Amino acid sequence: xxxxxxxxxxxxDQKPGTSGLRKKVTVxxxxxxxxxxxxxxxxxxxxxxxxxxxxxxxxxxxxxxxxQIILKMAAANGFGKVLVGQGGILSTPAASxxxxxYQTFGGIILSASHNPGGIDGDFGIKFNGSNGGPxxxxxxxxxxxxxxxxxxxxxxxxxxxxxxxxGVSQLGAMTVEVIDAVSDYAELxxxxxxxxxxxxxxxxxxxxxxxxxxxxxxxxATEILxxxxxxSADSLMNAVPLEDFGGGHPDPNLTYAPELVSxxxxxxxxxxxxxxxxxxxxxxxxxxxxxxxPSDSLALLAANATLIPAYRGGLAGVAxxxxxxxxxxxxxxxxxxxxxxxxxxxxxxxxxxDAGKVTLCGEESFGTGSDHVREKDGLWAxxxxxNLIAARRQTxxxxxxxxxxxxxxxxxxxxxxxxxxTADAQAVMAHLLAxxxxxxxxxxxxxxxxxxxxFSYTDPVDGSVSTGQGIRIxxxxxxxxxxxxxxxxxxxxxxxxxxxxxxVDVANHHLDAQVALAELIQAALQITQLQQLTGxxxxxxxx
Ligand code: G1P
Ligand code: ZN
Numbered sequence: 068x069x070x071x072x073x074x075x076x077x078x079x080d081q082k083p084g085t086s087g088l089r090k091k092v093t094v095x096x097x098x099x100x101x102x103x104x105x106x107x108x109x110x111x112x113x114x115x116x117x118x119x120x121x122x123x124x125x126x127x128x129x130x131x132x133x134x135q136i137i138l139k140m141a142a143a144n145g146f147g148k149v150l151v152g153q154g155g156i157l158s159t160p161a162a163s164x165x166x167x168x169y170q171t172f173g174g175i176i177l178s179a180s181h182n183p184g185g186i187d188g189d190f191g192i193k194f195n196g197s198n199g200g201p202x203x204x205x206x207x208x209x210x211x212x213x214x215x216x217x218x219x220x221x222x223x224x225x226x227x228x229x230x231x232x233x234g235v236s237q238l239g240a241m242t243v244e245v246i247d248a249v250s251d252y253a254e255l256x257x258x259x260x261x262x263x264x265x266x267x268x269x270x271x272x273x274x275x276x277x278x279x280x281x282x283x284x285x286x287x288a289t290e291i292l293x294x295x296x297x298x299s300a301d302s303l304m305n306a307v308p309l310e311d312f313g314g315g316h317p318d319p320n321l322t323y324a325p326e327l328v329s330x331x332x333x334x335x336x337x338x339x340x341x342x343x344x345x346x347x348x349x350x351x352x353x354x355x356x357x358x359x360x361p362s363d364s365l366a367l368l369a370a371n372a373t374l375i376p377a378y379r380g381g382l383a384g385v386a387x388x389x390x391x392x393x394x395x396x397x398x399x400x401x402x403x404x405x406x407x408x409x410x411x412x413x414x415x416x417x418x419x420x421d422a423g424k425v426t427l428c429g430e431e432s433f434g435t436g437s438d439h440v441r442e443k444d445g446l447w448a449x450x451x452x453x454n455l456i457a458a459r460r461q462t463x464x465x466x467x468x469x470x471x472x473x474x475x476x477x478x479x480x481x482x483x484x485x486x487x488x489t490a491d492a493q494a495v496m497a498h499l500l501a502x503x504x505x506x507x508x509x510x511x512x513x514x515x516x517x518x519x520x521x522f523s524y525t526d527p528v529d530g531s532v533s534t535g536q537g538i539r540i541x542x543x544x545x546x547x548x549x550x551x552x553x554x555x556x557x558x559x560x561x562x563x564x565x566x567x568x569x570x571v572d573v574a575n576h577h578l579d580a581q582v583a584l585a586e587l588i589q590a591a592l593q594i595t596q597l598q599q600l601t602g603x604x605x606x607x608x609x610x
Contacts, residue, residue: 068142068223068224068225068239068240069223069224070143070221070222070223070224070239071143071221071222071223071224072219072220072221073099073102073219073220073221073222074218074219075099075102075103075217075218075219075220076099076218077103077214077215077216077217077218078097078099078100078103078214079215081103081104081107081210081211081214081215082211082214083193083202083207083210083211084554084555085411085412085553085554085555086180086191086193086201086412086413086414086554086555087176087178087191087192087193087194087201088104088191088192088193089179089180089182089189089190089191089555089557090189090190090191090557091187091188091189091190091557092128092129092184092185092186092187092188092189092190093186093187094190095129095133095190096129099220101133101136101137101192102136102140102220102222103214103217103220104192104210104214105136105137105140105175105192105220106140106144106213106217106219106220106221107210107211107213107214107217108175108194108210108213109140109141109144110213110217111206111209111210111212111213112172112173112194112196112202112206114144114145114146114172114173115172116145116147117145117146117147117148118145118146118147118171118172119146119147119148119149119150119169119171119172120141120146120148120149120150120171120172120173120174120175121149121150121151121157121162121165121166121169121171121173121174121175121195122134122137122138122141122149122150122151122152122155122157122174122175122177123151123152123155123156123157123161123162123165123174123176123177123248124152124155124156124157124176124177124178124346125156125158125159125177125178125179125180125184125282125283125308125345125346125347126154126155126156126282126283126308126309126310127177127178127179127184127185127188127190127310127311127312127345128184128185128186128188128190128310128311129190130155130156130177130310131154131155131230133177133190133192134151134155134177134230135227135228136222137175138151138228138238138241138243139222139223139224139225139238140220140221140222141241142222142223142225142238142239142240142241143221143222143223143239144221146241147240147241147242148241148242148243148244149241149242149243149244150165150169150171150244150246151228151230151243151244151245151246152165152245152246152248153230153231153233153245153246153247153248154230154231154248155177155230156248156283156286156308157176157248157283158248158252158283158284158287158346158347158348158445159176159178159180159346159347159348159442159443160252160347160348160436160440160442160443160444160445160446160447161248161249161251161252161287161347162174162176162195162199162442163195163199163200163440163441163442164199164251164252164255164439164440165246165251165252166195166197166198166199167198167199167440167441168251168255170197171197172197173194173195173196173197174194174195174199175192175193175194175195176192176193176194176195176346177190177191177192178191178192178193178283178345178346179191179345179557180344180345180346180348180349180555181316181317181318181319181323181344181345181346181349182316182318182345182555182557183311183312183315183316183317184310184311184312184317184345185310185311185312185314186311188311189557194206194207194210195441195442196417198417198420198421198441199440199441199442200413200414200416200417200420200421200441200442201412201413201414201417201441201442202414203414203417203418203529203531204414204531204533205531207414223238223239225238225239228243229245230245231245232245233245233246233247248286249286249287249290250290252287253287253290253291253295255439255440256291256446256447256450257295258377259375259376259377259439259447259450260375260376260377260450260451260453260454261375261376261454261457261458262295262296264454264457264458265296265450265453265454265457266296266297267457268453268456268457269296269297269298269453270297273338273339273456274302274337274338274339275292275298275302275337275338275339275340275341275453276302276303276304276327276330276331276337276339276340276341277292277298277302277303277304277306277340277341277342277343277449278304278305278319278324278326278327278340278341278342278343279303279304279305279306279308279342279343280305280312280313280315280317280318280319280323280324280342280343280344280345281305281307281308281309281312281313281315281317282305282308282312282317282343282344282345282346282347283308283345283346283347284343284347284445284446285303285305285306285307285308286306286308287347287446288303288306288343288446289303289306291446291450292449296453302337304326304327305326312345317344317345318344318345318349318433319341319342319343319344319349319350319351319433319445320351320433320608320610321351321358321609321610322608322609322610323608324342324351327340327342327351327353328353331353331354331355331356331357332356336355336356337355338354338355338462338463339352339353339354339452339453339456339463340352340353340354341353341448341449341452343445343446343449344433344445347444347445347446348413348434348436348442348443348444348445349432349433349434349443349445350364350433350434350435350444350445350446350448350449351433352364352448352449352452352463353463354462354463354464354467355462355463355464356464357462357463357464357467359463359467360392360431360479360580361391361429361430361431361432361433361434361435362387362391362392362394362395362429362431362477362479362567363392363394363467363470363477363479364429364435364448364452365385365387365391365394365395365427365428365429365435366392366394366395366397366398366470366474366477367455367466367467367470368427368429368435368448368451368452368455369382369385369395369398369399369402369427370398370401370402370470370474371455371458371459371466372426372427374454374455374458374459375451375454375455377437377439378426378427378437381402381404382402382404382425382426382427383404383405383423383424383425383426384399384404384405384406384407384419384424384425384426385398385399385404385405385406385407385425385426385427385428385429386406386407386408386409386416386419386424386425386427386428386429387406387407387408387409387428387429387430388408388409388410388411388412388415388429388430388431388432389408389409389410389411389522389524389536389537389539389549390411390430390431390481390537390549390551390563390565391429391430391431392431392477392479392567393477393545393547393567393569394474394476394477394479395427395429397474397475397477398474401474405424405425407419407424407425407527408524409524410522410524410533410536410537411430411432411536411537411551411554412554413428413430413434413436413441413442413443415524415526415533416428416436416441417441418526418527418528418529419527419528420438420441421441421528422528424527424528425438426438428443429443430443431479431481431565432481433610435447435448435451436448468576471573471576472573472576475569475570475571476569476570476571476575476576477567477568477569478567478568478569478570478578478580478583478584479565479566479567479580479584480565480566480580480581480584480588480609480610481563481564481565481566481609481610482563482564482566482588482591482606482608482609483553483561483562483563483606483607483608483609483610484561484562484563484564484597484601484603484606484607485556485558485559485561485607485608486556486558486559486560486561486607487559487560487561487562487601487603488559488560488601489559489560491560491600491601491602492552492559492560492561492562492601493552493560494600494601495550495562495595495596495597495600495601496538496550496552496562498595498596498600499519499538499540499550499594499595500521500538502519502594503519503520506519506540506594507519511586511589511590511593511594512586512587512589512590513544513586514542514543514544514546514586514587514590515542515543515544516540516541516542516543517541517542517543518539518541519538519539519540519541520538520539521534521535521536521537521538521539522536522537522538522539523535523536524536536551537549537550537551538550538551540594544568544569545569546567546568546569546587547565547566547567548564548565548566548567548587548590548591548594549563549564549565549567550562550563550564550565550591550595551563551565562597562601564591564595564597564606566584566587566588566591567587568583568584568587570583581609
């Protein structure tokens with residue numbers, strides 16, 4: 068086997084964001100670009116000689132090419148074995164599951180999640196550690212530092228490996244094992260949920276519609292929902308993964324999944340609708356003419372957890388990202404369990420789960436999960452909902468409304484302003500930081516500011532501190548406006564405004580969130596001066 072050492076020059080923009088390194092495909096296609104980042108990972112993670120890695124991606128354009136490159140580099144860098152999903156495919160939660168199940172040193176996941184794919188779309192890569200979770204900031208900082216001083220990388224000079232047939236082959240001294248991408252994950256799901264109860268629910272005429280958005284979840288949903296749980300074939304839509312996601316934006320929300328949303332709003336709508344994103348870690352939950360906000364979904368799953376076999380013994384604790392609504396906090400209070408508030412990004416939940424402090428976690432950005440893996444998990448959330456409906460035998464809307472009646476409603480919405488000129492977005496943030504001294508006590512309609520700050524977090528497990536995690540404007544009545552810059556966008560800057568108002572009055576619970584939040588939205592525009600500073604009248608996406 069001949070190992071080639073290739074001289075290279077550092078790219079200075081390989082800083083991992085909220086979830087790994089995400090760039091346009093054309094950026095990754097530059098000579099040495101992917102190789103530099105992969106070698107920087109290998110230079111930073113101190114893998115012992117002969118270690119095992121997991122490798123797979125969401126199947127988007129450039130996935131196969133990248134996998135061949137990474138395999139050859141892993142072989143040259145002394146790895147003993149790589150487990151690759153068949154066809155180069157592994158959903159993000161499935162990759163996490165495989166890393167844990169086979170106790171590998173870690174894994175490399177190729178995905179730009181919910182960002183569009185195709186030759187003009189995005190690509191991404193991240194490293195997950197042996198717990199199955201995204202590398203902590205300490206590791207991603209080390210990778211970035213390594214990427215800035217890299218001068219060479221190594222790969223073996225050998226032909227491509229076949230990714231389509233299950234089984235073992237050799238790449239020099241390294242074994243490549245192509246594994247079934249679905250079965251380990253499907254078995255894990257069957258061990259957590261009451262599949263018999265869900266099967267009975269579906270057999271009894273409960274109609275579902277799952278939109279895989281032409282992304283990675285298609286094969287997983289087909290195996291689990293259709294083959295194992297008996298859902299009809301027409302319960303699944305867009306279930307064939309495509310390299311460009313059929314030209315769509317594989318983000319399960321009311322804007323980017325319009326086909327599913329219109330099916331769920333028709334007179335003869337199914338009883339339950341759901342969708343997942345590019346790499347299978349996000350979920351959207353819908354009832355008949357009813358949308359469940361991800362923040363409410365997290366709170367509901369926590370409140371109903373003991374109906375699910377895996378969580379029958381109760382929850383150790385829960386965690387939510389800072390911008391996620393405080394609905395789950397109220398459930399935690401009632402259950403007398405701890406609730407942690409972390410910065411945005413799943414990587415902050417890993418330590419809490421590893422230390423046994425939390426069982427369920429979630430983000431407002433359509434991410435929910437538990438300690439069964441160390442990633443958020445789209446199909447897991449769908450199965451959790453189906454299991455709890457099978458146990459309660461109520462509609463989605465009834466379940467949510469009962470929850471609001473008991474705990475109050477955290478009315479919630481997020482406004483995204485995508486692809487802003489970076490300077491404009493920074494001007495908004497600078498304006499907010501400069502307003503901290505004068506905001507407290509100011510009245511905006513019915514909202515009076517109590518406190519404002521820039522969120523920072525001290526990890527209770529390893530003591531690491533993360534600063535600058537988003538601006539919080541907290542009102543006297545518990546309502547909040549949060550403003551932060553996205554760490555996953557690949558064009559200019561994306562500014563997110565998160566709005567949350569707490570309402571215990573059941574008489575208001577029928578209101579559409581946009582109506583219920585109208586006054587808070589005005590307050591947000593006034594406080595941020597967004598329209599004046601960016602010239603943008605409307606958000607790009609409202610969720
Ligand atoms: C977004 C979401 C965040 C999520 C991340 C990865 O990051 O807001 O909650 O963890 O995608 O799916 P952002 O672009 O806001 O940095
Ligand atoms: Zn994703």
